[in-house]
Amino acid sequence: AWSRPCRHLTPREPAMSSLLDPSFRPTFFELFAAERLTPGLKGALLYALGVAAQRRPSLIRVLDWGDEVYALFSAVLEGSTLASSSATF
DSSP states (O other): OOOOOTOOOOSSSOOOHHOOOGGGSSSSSHHHHHHHHHHHHHHHHHHHHHHHHHHOGGGHHHTTTTTHHHHHHHHHHHHHHHHHHHHOO
């Protein structure tokens, strides 16, 4: 099976040293933007569900489950991000 090598590590370099490298740490602005993104995404998703429910009355029941829909959306989004960056918990 073909395995993709890690781009930022050399064979002799341990994996933990890359976490300590300042070039891989997020900046203050990236952390601030990530912190403010979550409430904005939730509001946008709930608004989109509200508009969709106005156009299709069968979706009104989905609005009652807005928090659960957002949790599912967030889990899919985070899973996709982890998979695309070859990251793990």
